[in-house]
Structures are given as structure tokens and as C-alpha cells.
Amino acid sequence: MIFDIGYLILISALVIAAFGVAAGFWGGHKRNTKLAASSFNAVYAVAGLVLLAAALLWYGLLGDHFELSYVWNHSERALPTFYKFSALWGGQAGSLLFWCLLLSGYSAIVAFANRTRLQVLMPYVNGVLLATSLFFLTLLVFAANPFERVGFVPPDGQGLNPLLQNYWMVIHPVMLYLGYVGMVVPFAFAVGALMSKRLDNEWVRTVRRWTLIPWMFLSIGIIMGSQWAYMELGWGGYWAWDPVENASFLPWLTGTAFLHSIIIQEQRGVLKVWNVVLIWMTYFLVILGTFTTRSGVLESVHSFARSDVGPYFLVFLTIILFGFLWLLSSRFPLLRGDQQIDSYTSREAAFLANNWLFAGIAFATLWGTFFPMFSEILTGDRISVAAPFFNKVNGPLFLLLLLLMGVGPLLGWRHTSAAAFRKQFTWPLITAAVVAVLVFVLARSLYPIIGLAICAFATATIVQEYVRGVQARRTTSDDNVLSAMGHLWSRNGRRYGGYLVHLGIVLIGVAVIGNEFYQQTTNVTLAPNQTVQIGGYTLEFDRLESDRQSNLTEYGARVIVYDRNDNVVGTVIPKRNVYDKAPDMPTSEVGLRMSPIEDVYVVLNGWEAGGATVTFTIYINPLTAWMWVGGLLLALGTLIAAWPHSTRRAAATLPSAAYATGDD
Amino acid sequence: MMWISLLIALVLSLAALAYVVWPLLKPGPAPILVEEDRLTELLGRKDTIMKAIKDLEFDYHVGKLSDEDFQLYDQRLRRQAVGLLQQIEQVAPMGAGLDAALEAEVTRRRRVQEPGKRPIQPATVALAAAPVVAAPAVAAPVAVTQGAERYTAGETTNGGGGVRFCTNCGHKLDTSHKFCANCGMPAAA
Numbered sequence: 001m002i003f004d005i006g007y008l009i010l011i012s013a014l015v016i017a018a019f020g021v022a023a024g025f026w027g028g029h030k031r032n033t034k035l036a037a038s039s040f041n042a043v044y045a046v047a048g049l050v051l052l053a054a055a056l057l058w059y060g061l062l063g064d065h066f067e068l069s070y071v072w073n074h075s076e077r078a079l080p081t082f083y084k085f086s087a088l089w090g091g092q093a094g095s096l097l098f099w100c101l102l103l104s105g106y107s108a109i110v111a112f113a114n115r116t117r118l119q120v121l122m123p124y125v126n127g128v129l130l131a132t133s134l135f136f137l138t139l140l141v142f143a144a145n146p147f148e149r150v151g152f153v154p155p156d157g158q159g160l161n162p163l164l165q166n167y168w169m170v171i172h173p174v175m176l177y178l179g180y181v182g183m184v185v186p187f188a189f190a191v192g193a194l195m196s197k198r199l200d201n202e203w204v205r206t207v208r209r210w211t212l213i214p215w216m217f218l219s220i221g222i223i224m225g226s227q228w229a230y231m232e233l234g235w236g237g238y239w240a241w242d243p244v245e246n247a248s249f250l251p252w253l254t255g256t257a258f259l260h261s262i263i264i265q266e267q268r269g270v271l272k273v274w275n276v277v278l279i280w281m282t283y284f285l286v287i288l289g290t291f292t293t294r295s296g297v298l299e300s301v302h303s304f305a306r307s308d309v310g311p312y313f314l315v316f317l318t319i320i321l322f323g324f325l326w327l328l329s330s331r332f333p334l335l336r337g338d339q340q341i342d343s344y345t346s347r348e349a350a351f352l353a354n355n356w357l358f359a360g361i362a363f364a365t366l367w368g369t370f371f372p373m374f375s376e377i378l379t380g381d382r383i384s385v386a387a388p389f390f391n392k393v394n395g396p397l398f399l400l401l402l403l404l405m406g407v408g409p410l411l412g413w414r415h416t417s418a419a420a421f422r423k424q425f426t427w428p429l430i431t432a433a434v435v436a437v438l439v440f441v442l443a444r445s446l447y448p449i450i451g452l453a454i455c456a457f458a459t460a461t462i463v464q465e466y467v468r469g470v471q472a473r474r475t476t477s478d479d480n481v482l483s484a485m486g487h488l489w490s491r492n493g494r495r496y497g498g499y500l501v502h503l504g505i506v507l508i509g510v511a512v513i514g515n516e517f518y519q520q521t522t523n524v525t526l527a528p529n530q531t532v533q534i535g536g537y538t539l540e541f542d543r544l545e546s547d548r549q550s551n552l553t554e555y556g557a558r559v560i561v562y563d564r565n566d567n568v569v570g571t572v573i574p575k576r577n578v579y580d581k582a583p584d585m586p587t588s589e590v591g592l593r594m595s596p597i598e599d600v601y602v603v604l605n606g607w608e609a610g611g612a613t614v615t616f617t618i619y620i621n622p623l624t625a626w627m628w629v630g631g632l633l634l635a636l637g638t639l640i641a642a643w644p645h646s647t648r649r650a651a652a653t654l655p656s657a658a659y660a661t662g663d664d
Numbered sequence: 665m666m667w668i669s670l671l672i673a674l675v676l677s678l679a680a681l682a683y684v685v686w687p688l689l690k691p692g693p694a695p696i697l698v699e700e701d702r703l704t705e706l707l708g709r710k711d712t713i714m715k716a717i718k719d720l721e722f723d724y725h726v727g728k729l730s731d732e733d734f735q736l737y738d739q740r741l742r743r744q745a746v747g748l749l750q751q752i753e754q755v756a757p758m759g760a761g762l763d764a765a766l767e768a769e770v771t772r773r774r775r776v777q778e779p780g781k782r783p784i785q786p787a788t789v790a791l792a793a794a795p796v797v798a799a800p801a802v803a804a805p806v807a808v809t810q811g812a813e814r815y816t817a818g819e820t821t822n823g824g825g826g827v828r829f830c831t832n833c834g835h836k837l838d839t840s841h842k843f844c845a846n847c848g849m850p851a852a853a
Contacts, residue, residue: 001666001669002669004666004669004670004673005669005672005673005676008669008670008673008674008677009673009676009677011677012673012676012677012680012681013680015677015681016680016681016684019684019685020684023684033695034687034688034690034695035687035688037687038684038685038686038687038688041683041684041686041687042684044683045680045681045683045684048680049676049677049680052676198704198705200704200705200708200709201708201709201711201712202704202708266712266715267712267715267716267719268716269709269712410728411728412720412723412724412728412729412733413716413719413720413723413737414720414733414737415729415733415737416728416729416733417729417730417732417733419730420727420728420729420730420733423727424727424728465726468726468727469726471726472722472725472726
């Protein structure tokens with residue numbers, strides 16, 4: 001039977017990964033090139049075997065092999081092929097296999113890309129990557145076998161969770177996993193640097209790109225998750241601070257802090273301990289997040305005892321914790337900073353403050369996420385902290401971060417004099433003041449005034465940086481503005497791509513402020529042709545219609561949207577999907593009219609007498625579209641920052657222009 | 665049927681295992697990775713200083729630094745760079761290229777240390793170009809050095825063909841250079 005091959009392949013991959021871990025660490029320690037080469041081959045072999053196992057599970061899913069427990073539980077004959085394919089990550093065992101597949105893929109790419117570089121580090125890097133694969137293979141072989149049989153051949157499967165039958169849920173987990181799993185790579189380099197005692201900037205330079213790429217995927221994954229929540233869950237928002245969301249957000253916070261603080265290490269040779277701690281925390285939070293979202297530990301402290309994978313995760317987390325602490329303490333003397341931070345009015349001081357803020361937000365989020373568990377352990381009562389706690393604590397911290405995002409780039413390395421300070425801050429401060437006055441005139445509310453003024457300040461900083469960069473370039477070349485800008489991106493993508501990422505974050509901040517402070521909502525029951533007014537719009541319920549799909553029935557309420565002048569601006573159709581296999585779990589699809597100013601967001605709650613009356617919840621969400629634009633800019637900026645470019649060639653041909661644009 | 669699956673799985677597993685242990689089965693003792701840790705570290709630090717100098721100049725150009733701050737930190741960084749070059753020379757003393765680079769550095773250091781005078785920009789270019797010149801020195805004695813490999817990439821352009829010299833100051837020119845790395849004079853065709 002072909003699926004037995006799948007399980008046996010996983011066992012082989014486990015054995016080879018274990019061997020590869022030993023070969024990597026021992027080969028690295030002894031600097032033995034044969035063992036090192038063997039660890040490389042182990043990485044490739046594990047990747048090949050895991051890919052084969054995943055292909056077999058896909059074969060089972062696409063071919064409706066319901067004799068496999070996983071296929072039986074997460075698929076059905078009528079499921080569209082698209083969702084059969086994505087059912088691989090729709091359940092526990094499959095998603096662990098998918099985790100392992102992505103990790104082994106990342107590992108193979110890292111090993112191949114560095115096969116002739118960093119020869120002292122790489123055996124250890126292979127060792128750490130394979131050790132993580134080994135852990136997930138252990139889960140697959142001993143606790144969550146995706147090839148487990150039912151014992152008979154059921155005629156049909158039980159269907160995929162209706163919430164996952166959505167195109168966002170096909171792509172969103174992939175992005176999130178790519179981000180999550182990819183964070184293992186910089187951690188592996190950090191451990192490699194610690195173990196090989198090669199703690200100069202070499203690993204930091206290498207790891208920057210390997211952190212940026214997963215960071216981009218993680219960011220896109222989180223934003224896509226928000227978009228899914230916004231468009232499908234129908235509660236009017238995009239982020240609820242629930243444990244699963246926080247599980248993805250925590251490594252993002254520490255990963256972002258790491259991306260900033262390695263710049264100071266590279267520039268000034270300081271914060272070496274902090275950097276390895278940050279990337280370890282990111283790795284730890286990735287594994288912890290995977291654990292908490294699977295074991296049910298956050299629903300109840302008792303549930304992980306019932307979970308098959310829980311104990312394995314706890315053991316692995318303990319190993320990561322103590323193993324790293326031991327490694328860090330043994331290498332501590334080698335991690336001394338080369339220099340001191342010269343002044344508080346310097347960019348490195350701003351970066352340091354940024355790191356404290358990220359750490360503060362991460363701690364508050366971690367505390368709030370695990371508080372129900374702690375309270376149950378300590379008092380026996382399960383006390384949950386909800387969104388208001390997170391908003392109250394993290395809101396001001398995020399605002400400070402936005403402010404620093406504006407301040408940091410204006411400061412020079414080492415020290416900024418009073419004259420330079422004035423020159424740099426004048427325009428951003430004027431812009432912020434103008435926006436503050438405008439917001440005050442339009443809507444007198446303190447927090448949005450402060451928030452939007454800070455967003456304006458950060459945006460003005462970015463624009464000023466671009467203008468001055470382009471000017472500096474144009475003083476040394478005949479470039480027009482556009483090609484000068486292209487030059488900035490191609491030659492110093494790190495700085496100018498980073499600014500685009502900042503702009504993306506500012507736009508996301510603007511959308512959050514708009515939603516948080518200016519959202520309007522109403523609940524209404526309408527008969528056909530009845531209308532309701534909200535936020536300058538009139539909405540008229542036209543009719544209820546239904547449409548039969550392969551495994552569900554779609555009910556949609558047609559609603560016509562008019563503006564203040566009674567002109568039709570569009571039609572929205574909020575829907576409810578009733579699935580054949582889960583009729584008591586109807587899913588929602590909101591009716592949305594998106595615009596740069598505000599979204600008209602209509603949720604179909606229910607109906608009576610075949611559509612004689614229909615109940616809606618209607619929201620007017622200001623500025624939300626900018627969140628998705630911000631997400632796109634963030635991805636674009638990260639790509640520019642991570643894009644490899646040849647510096648040597650350009651430096652050789654036109655050295656005088658090199659420093660004029662700050663090329664790296 | 666069961667036996668066939670077992671057989672296929674066994675063949676696949678053995679093939680994977682053979683691939684992994686293959687490097688260990690090669691005859692002869694395992695070569696030990698010889699890497700000049702100290703040299704690699706010094707080269708890395710020098711690279712960092714070079715980037716810091718460029719960044720400092722960029723910040724100065726866009727008005728983030730005052731003249732005084734720029735001079736202070738620029739000189740400090742240059743002193744560090746010269747110190748590192750000297751240490752690199754001690755670790756890997758062979759090779760005339762490094763001597764040439766060091767001479768250029770010493771020349772500029774004299775200029776830099778003249779009180780009250782701003783460093784001259786073309787000198788910065790010489791500093792930035794130094795790793796390219798320094799490459800042959802570090803490539804020769806170290807067989808399996810990734811840090812050195814990185815630096816030898818520029819070195820190949822140095823070898824072969826006719827050697828060119830600057831018509832203004834006599835500095836040796838790399839074949840790919842369009843300007844003199846020492847004085848900034850455009851290279852003669």
C-alpha cells in the first residue's frame with residue numbers, strides 16, 4: 001500500500017536527520033570536512049524525503065483516499081480540488097508535515113546557497129536546522145502520523161472545516177508558515193556563530209537577508225489573516241488579540257526588533273548579547289506559538305495533558321531554553337561590545353529605544369496571552385484579558401514606536417548636533433502641526449489628533465529622506481528624479497526599502513486609528529425595499545437570493561448603497577454559506593464597498609420567512625483600505641531591502657558617487 | 665502488496681542514507697578545515713569600518729552631522745581602519761598588494777592627522793578600494809578561508825594583462841578602475 005511508504009519515508013527522514021545533527025555538530029566542532037559534507041547531504045536528503053511524503057499525502061487528498069484517517073477527517077468527495085490541495089495544512093498531522101516540508105525546503109536552500117561560504121559556521125547551521133526538522137519528524141512519526149489508517153474504507157470524508165474553505169485561508173497559512181518556519185534560519189546562524197565562536201559581524205551580515213524574507217512572509221501572513229477576519233468573520237474588525245493571532249504576532253515583534261538591532265551591531269559593534277537573545281526569543285516564540293495553537297493549552301491548562309503533541313513540545317521548549325542559556329553563558333565573554341553608544345541624540349540611541357518598545361509590547365502581549373493559564377494555575381479561576389487590555393497597554397507603545405520611526409532616520413550615527421537637529425526636524429514638525437490642526441478642525445478628539453499627527457510626522461520624515469537622497473545623488477550624476485530614486489533602491493535598498501516598509505506601517509497605523517476612533521455601526525432588520533441611513537449613506541435591501549455550489553448553498557442579500565445625494569454608489573451582497581457536511585456552522589461573507597475614505601461593510605445575520613425580513617449589522621469603517629495598501633508597500637519595501645546587488649562592481653566603476661548616496 | 669511497499673521504502677531509504685554517508689566513505693583522512701579565524705575577524709571588522717565611513721559621509725552630505733562631528737568621527741574611524749590594516753598586515757604579511765595599500769593608508773593617515781584640516785575625499789576612495797588591493801595578500805596563505813574567498817573575488821581583476829599606473833600620482837591601477845583609487849584622477853584609456 002502506497003501510504004505505508006509515506007510513513008516509512010518519514011521514519012527514514014527521522015533517522016537521517018538525527019545522523020545529520022550529529023554530523024553537523026561533531027563535524028563543526030572537529031572542523032572535519034567529511035562530516036560537514038555529510039551534514040549538507042543530510043539536509044538535502046531530508047528535504048527530498050519529506051517532499052516525497054508530502055506528495056503522497058497530497059495524492060491521498062486529491063484521490064479521495066478516505067482509508068487514511070487524515071483524508072477522511074479533512075476532505076470529502078464534493079470538496080473543490082483547490083481546497084483538497086490546501087487540506088494538507090487544514091488539520092494537525094498534515095500541518096505538521098507542511099511545517100516540516102517548508103523547514104526542510106528552507107534548510108536545503110540555505111545549505112545550497114552557503115555550500116562554499118561560512119565553512120566554519122555551516123555544519124552547526126545544518127545541525128540546528130536538522131535538529132528542528134528532527135523534532136517535527138518525531139511528532140509526525142510518534143504523535144501525529146498523517147498516514148494513519150481508519151481500518152476500513154469510508155464512502156466519503158467528513159469535509160474540511162467550513163472556516164477554512166476560503167481562498168484567504170488557502171494562502172494565509174502558507175504565508176504565515178513561510179514566515180514562522182523561516183525564522184528558524186537566523187536562529188540557526190546565531191547558534192552556529194556561538195558554537196563556532198565566530199562572533200564577528202559575518203553571521204550578522206548573512207542573517208539579515210535570511211531574516212528579512214521570513215519577516216516579510218510573516219508580515220504578509222498576519223495582514224492576510226486580518227483581511228480574512230475582516231472579510232469573512234463579519235464582526236467588523238480585523239484584529240481581536242486572540243491567542244492564535246498573538247502567537248503569530250509575538251515572533252513578528254521580536255523579529256522586527258532583531259532586524260533593527262542587528263543594524264546597530266553591524267554599525268557599532270554593540271548589543272551582541274541582546275541580538276542573540278532576540279533571535280533566540282523569536283525562535284522560542286515560534287515553537288511556543290506552534291505549541292499553543294495546537295495543544296489547546298490556552299483554552300484550558302488541562303487540555304495539553306490530553307493532547308498527543310503537548311508533552312513533546314514541552315520537552316523541546318525546555319531543551320531550547322536551557323540549551324541556549326548554557327551556550328550563551330559559555331560564550332558570554334566573547335560577546336563584549338566593541339564600542340559605547342556616544343550620545344542620546346544618535347540613531348543608535350533611537351534604535352535602542354525602538355528595541356525596548358518592541359520588547360515591551362512583546363512582553364505585554366505574551367503576558368496577556370498567557371494570563372488565563374497563569375491565573376488558572378495560581379488561583380484556580382480562569383481570568384481572560386480581552387482586547388481592551390491589549391489596546392490600552394500596546395496602543396500608546398505603538399504610538400511611541402511610530403514616533404521613533406519618524407525620529408530615528410533624522411538622527412545621524414553617533415551624535416546629532418543642535419544645528420543638524422533643527423535642519424532635520426523642521427519640515428516633519430511643521431507637517432505634523434498642520435495635520436494636527438486639520439484633524440482638530442474636522443474631529444475634536446485627542447487621541448486621533450496625536451496619532452494622526454505622529455503618522456504625518458513619520459511620513460514627512462520618509463519623504464524628506466527620499467528628497468535629500470535624490471538630491472545627493474543628483475549632485476554627483478546627471479540622473480533625473482526617477483532614475484535617481486531607482487539608484488537609491490538598487491544601491492542602498494536596505495535604507496530606502498526600509499523607509500518604504502516604514503511608510504507601509506504608517507498607513508496601517510492610519511487605518512487602525514480610523515477604525516478605532518471613527519467606526520460607526522448599527523443593527524437593523526429590513527423587509528425588501530426598506531432603507532436604513534448610516535454615516536451619510538442610505539442602504540436599501542433589495543432581495544434575498546440563493547446559489548447552489550458543489551458542497552454548500554450560498555445565501556446572499558442584495559443591498560443597494562446610495563450616497564448623500566441619492567446616487568447609487570454600488571451594490572453589496574453579504575452572504576451566508578451553509579455547508580452540507582456542517583449545516584450548523586454557516587460561514588459569513590461580508591458585503592463590502594471599499595474606498596480610500598471609508599468602507600461600507602454589511603453583515604448578513606439571518607432572515608425569516610424565506611427573506612421576508614432580513615437582519616443586518618452595518619459598519620462604516622473609515623480608512624481601512626489603507627491597511628491593505630500599507631501591507632503591499634511593506635512587502636515591496638522588504639523586497640527592495642532584501643534584494644541582492646553587486647556593490648563591488650559599482651564601487652569599482654564610480655567610487656566618487658558611492659558615498660554620495662550612502663551605498664552599502 | 666505490503667512487501668512491495670516495504671521494498672520501495674527500503675530502496676528509497678537506503679539510497680538517501682548512502683547519499684548522506686557517501687562523503688565519509690571517501691578514502692583518506694578527513695581534511696581539517698583550516699581557517700584563519702583572526703584574519704577573518706579582522707577583515708570583517710575592517711569591512712564594517714569601511715561601511716561606517718560611507719554611512720558617515722552620507723549622513724554628512726544630507727545634513728545629519730555638523731562639520732565638527734563629521735571631522736571627529738571620520739578621523740576616529742580612519743584611525744581604526746588604519747590600525748586594522750596594520751593588524752591584517754601582521755597576520756598575513758605576504759604580498760606586495762597589501763604593502764601598497766598600507767603605504768596609501770599611511771600617506772593618508774599623515775594627511776588626516778594634520779591638525780585643523782579636513783580629510784580629502786579621494787583619500788576615502790583609496791580606503792574604500794583597499795580590500796581589493798589587499799586581496800592577494802590574504803588569499804595566498806589561506807587555503808580554505810571563506811573570509812579570504814570573499815576578498816579574493818576582486819583580486820582576479822588585478823592579475824593578467826598590462827599593469828597600469830596613474831598618470832598623476834603613479835599609484836597602481838586595477839584593470840577595472842576608471843579612476844585612480846589614490847588621487848581620484850580619471851584613468852588614462
